[in-house]
Amino acid sequence: xxxxxxxxxxxxxxxxxxxxxxxxxxxxxxxxxxxxxxxxxxxxxxxxxxxxxxxxxxxxxxxxxxxxxxxxxxxxxxxxxxxxxxxxxxxxxxxxxxxxxxxxxxxxxxxxxxxxxxxxxxxxxxxxxxxxxxxxxxxxxxxxxxxxxxxxxxxxxxxxxxxxxxxxxxxxxxxxxxxxxxxxxxxxxxxxxxxxxxxxxxxxxxxxxxxxxxxxxxxxxxxxxxxxxxxxxxxxxxxxxxxxxxxxxxxxxxxxxxxxxxxxxxxxxxxxxxxxxxxxxxxxxxxxxxxxxxxxxxxxxxxxxxxxxxxxxxxxxxxxxxxxxxxxxxxxxxxxxxxxxxxxxxxxxxxxxxxxxxxxxxxxxxxxxxxxxxxxxxxxxxxxxxxxxxxxxxxxxxxxxxxxxxxxxxxxxxxxxxx
Amino acid sequence: xxxxxxxxxxxxxxxxxxxxxxxxxxxxxxxxxxxxxxxxxxxxxxxxxxxxxxxxxxxxxxxxxxxxxxxxxxxxxxxxxxxxxxxxxxxxxxxxxxxxxxxxxxxxxxxxxxxxxxxxxxxxxxxxxxxxxxxxxxxxxxxxxxxxxxxxxxxxxxxxxxxxxxxxxxxxxxxxxxxxxxxxxxxxxxxxxxxxxxxxxxxxxxxxxxxxxxxxxxxxxxxxxxxxxxxxxxxxxxxxxxxxxxxxxxxxxxxxxxxxxxxxxxxxxxxxxxxxxxxxxxxxxxxxxxxxxxxxxxxxxxxxxxxxxxxxxxxxxxxxxxxxxxxxxxxxxxxxxxxxxxxxxxxxxxxxxxxxxxxxxxxxxxxxxxxxxxxxxxxxxxxxxxxxxxxxxxxxxxxxxxxxxxxxxxxxxxxxxxx
Numbered sequence: 001x002x003x004x005x006x007x008x009x010x011x012x013x014x015x016x017x018x019x020x021x022x023x024x025x026x027x028x029x030x031x032x033x034x035x036x037x038x039x040x041x042x043x044x045x046x047x048x049x050x051x052x053x054x055x056x057x058x059x060x061x062x063x064x065x066x067x068x069x070x071x072x073x074x075x076x077x078x079x080x081x082x083x084x085x086x087x088x089x090x091x092x093x094x095x096x097x098x099x100x101x102x103x104x105x106x107x108x109x110x111x112x113x114x115x116x117x118x119x120x121x122x123x124x125x126x127x128x129x130x131x132x133x134x135x136x137x138x139x140x141x142x143x144x145x146x147x148x149x150x151x152x153x154x155x156x157x158x159x160x161x162x163x164x165x166x167x168x169x170x171x172x173x174x175x176x177x178x179x180x181x182x183x184x185x186x187x188x189x190x191x192x193x194x195x196x197x198x199x200x201x202x203x204x205x206x207x208x209x210x211x212x213x214x215x216x217x218x219x220x221x222x223x224x225x226x227x228x229x230x231x232x233x234x235x236x237x238x239x240x241x242x243x244x245x246x247x248x249x250x251x252x253x254x255x256x257x258x259x260x261x262x263x264x265x266x267x268x269x270x271x272x273x274x275x276x277x278x279x280x281x282x283x284x285x286x287x288x289x290x291x292x293x294x295x296x297x298x299x300x301x302x303x304x305x306x307x308x309x310x311x312x313x314x315x316x317x318x319x320x321x322x323x324x325x326x327x328x329x330x331x332x333x334x335x336x337x338x339x340x341x342x343x344x345x346x347x348x349x350x351x352x353x354x355x356x357x358x359x360x361x362x363x364x365x366x367x368x369x370x371x372x373x374x375x376x377x378x379x380x381x382x383x384x385x386x387x388x389x390x391x392x393x394x395x396x397x398x399x400x401x402x403x404x405x406x407x408x409x410x411x412x413x414x415x416x417x418x419x
Numbered sequence: 420x421x422x423x424x425x426x427x428x429x430x431x432x433x434x435x436x437x438x439x440x441x442x443x444x445x446x447x448x449x450x451x452x453x454x455x456x457x458x459x460x461x462x463x464x465x466x467x468x469x470x471x472x473x474x475x476x477x478x479x480x481x482x483x484x485x486x487x488x489x490x491x492x493x494x495x496x497x498x499x500x501x502x503x504x505x506x507x508x509x510x511x512x513x514x515x516x517x518x519x520x521x522x523x524x525x526x527x528x529x530x531x532x533x534x535x536x537x538x539x540x541x542x543x544x545x546x547x548x549x550x551x552x553x554x555x556x557x558x559x560x561x562x563x564x565x566x567x568x569x570x571x572x573x574x575x576x577x578x579x580x581x582x583x584x585x586x587x588x589x590x591x592x593x594x595x596x597x598x599x600x601x602x603x604x605x606x607x608x609x610x611x612x613x614x615x616x617x618x619x620x621x622x623x624x625x626x627x628x629x630x631x632x633x634x635x636x637x638x639x640x641x642x643x644x645x646x647x648x649x650x651x652x653x654x655x656x657x658x659x660x661x662x663x664x665x666x667x668x669x670x671x672x673x674x675x676x677x678x679x680x681x682x683x684x685x686x687x688x689x690x691x692x693x694x695x696x697x698x699x700x701x702x703x704x705x706x707x708x709x710x711x712x713x714x715x716x717x718x719x720x721x722x723x724x725x726x727x728x729x730x731x732x733x734x735x736x737x738x739x740x741x742x743x744x745x746x747x748x749x750x751x752x753x754x755x756x757x758x759x760x761x762x763x764x765x766x767x768x769x770x771x772x773x774x775x776x777x778x779x780x781x782x783x784x785x786x787x788x789x790x791x792x793x794x795x796x797x798x799x800x801x802x803x804x805x806x807x808x809x810x811x812x813x814x815x816x817x818x819x820x821x822x823x824x825x826x827x828x829x830x831x832x833x834x835x836x837x838x
Contacts, residue, residue: 014595016588044598072588074595081599161817169435169491169720172821176433176493179463180500185716203818275713276692293715294694297604301588304724307817387817398580398726398806399622402591 003035004106007049009042010074011112015155016303017314018141019068019075021111024318026057026065035326036107040410044077046119050092050419052099054410067403069315070393072303075405083119086126093126095417100134102413107135107325113142117333118357124331137321138333138353143300145196148359149351150335152386154317155300157310160200161387162302163189166295167204171211171242178240184231184282186292188275190299191246195219195363200383201244202375210374211242218248219363220372222257228285230373235288245274304400308389313346320348344385422454423525426468428461429493430531434574435722436733437560438487438494440530443737445476445484454745459522459829463496465538469511469838471518473829486822488734489812491722494824501534505541512545514836519553521832526554526744532561536752537776543750556740557752557772562719564615567778568770569754571805573736574719576729579619580806581721582608585714586623590630590661597659603650603701605711607694609718610665614638614782619802620663621794629793630661637667638782639791641676647704649792654707664693723819727808739767763804
């Protein structure tokens, strides 16, 4: 393929390391200026492509791009915007191709979760239909760790580390207060459909005894009596009880323990507030003094305590995406392949987008302990290496020095487009 | 004074650095074995003294004691237990003296907030009355920063750093999502009566523009219309709005926002939680998509991101307490005296317990901006140096290596005592 430009976009909920992936894409592309002209980044993700709001990353210094490696969240802006099917909304796909054509974009790098891989796959199909050759590479990202085929998703290791450390720290706090004060501590973590993040809290202790003493997964129907009995037993035995609950915890009939009542752009219910709901039950049924925390965005933005393993993998999938594109691969996604648990060894592999799109990887039942409140040794072997290593950002005056970009837009060439 | 033993106890809500103070006390005492025999620590604070549950710290290795410097929460256990006045409860004070006498304890180090300094003061008075010479030294500790006379309280700098960093990180997250998703993010922080912790969130940005765009202090009556108007303006101008709210935020009539009694989707009342209450108002009045987080114990236990300045000061007050005792001082508390803001210089001073006990230091009005939603340059000058420096704990396998102690109890000599 002759020299052409590339388009990179961040999609969906951001992570502590998605910018490390951006650095991997941009730095690798800059090493191949004979093949890739400029890397344009979508301002606020794919919306930027539709609106022809393209950030010219060539205007950013090498230092700023390197700084993305230690800067959390989406430096170019992300979005929750799911393109409908080609049939329902050919207009938007055609607009993408129009914008790509206008700016000589022949490489499309889409950095996101399952929905985004679906979009990348559709764009590749449309390129063929519209006879516009475009190389589409999906790049995995999601704190939820629910992408299939890849051993883990960049973004997950850092949230896992944050949750494990926060659980350990809060557990020490409750342990020291429980004699005369707080007996139960509840930490609510993300994970709408899959309990991967909640499971990672088990790394707070070396063994199954905990803390955390109870983990409540979306995969295990919430049984009020069983949970209350276990909380009471634990307080009697250990003096206190630490519970980590997934935002997606639900009853056997499918109702979530807490539902904010709003839905996001993908039609998913916006959850939050399981922790206070559970705290209320414990107060009513057992009468214990409690505290609860909801980590929410703090957990996925916590670059200050990112996993070095996660940062490396996030960078590596960005780098691999460009290499795949240059090698003529299309409609594929770089994945993490695990070679061994201990010592932990991994390498980059490749998966076709057709197999990735819209498939969610649940926490396997073999990872959840028989009683449903903890993880198995198998899960621990899987999770443990993902949080290894610290990768501290530089600090000045006590604060991490996160970069901000110039984000200079490329002049528009097309008429405006309503989304 | 002839050689005698010392008693050390941790009191009230624990912090990321109170164990650094314990290390300061124990390591300094170990350097003076000619004067101080053993340091006994109260198991679960003063309750341990009343129950004659004394942890023999001489059974802990030098390495374990040094490890306290990087271990959060109260390693010996703390308590929420306030001794009543001497008149109302002479029995408990007399028990303390009995226990001290039985174990030849002539030094009393009490590590806590205002209530604890009051207790330490009373014990010193009682010692005189009962003709039992006991040297009482209070040691400051509180995340709330509300102790008088000391420029700051050990424990505060680390929670300030945690809150400032978390606010910056979450703000980057919302900024990257706001175009198509979350527009408002609310972080609830501690501070029932004083807005020091909330104020520290302003360090997330270099200037008054934020984020955080609004800080809601307990000191400023909550005015729903004014807050909603400001949130709306901010979203229109910046595209998103980050709010940091103190758990003690209240209406002009004194009612806490957290008591406002909102209900979740199932009609259960939402228990506690200013953040979800405020989120509900914003949804109802402005319709913005929101996220909220409640840091709760995570903020005060976050040793992984403690302020190096705070760790140093926490150690120094422990060290100074022992030196004061050896110098024959009594009924005093070491304090932090600020010599200059920039460069930040401080030294240890001394305050009489009589002046410390039961006095709360509010956030001065001159630290709050005129509109009530931010801090002044004066406040920034005060706060900025307290979060400077990182003091990372050692890690293994991705997790901080916090020490746990043997906590071997000294054999009891007295009859049991009911508390």
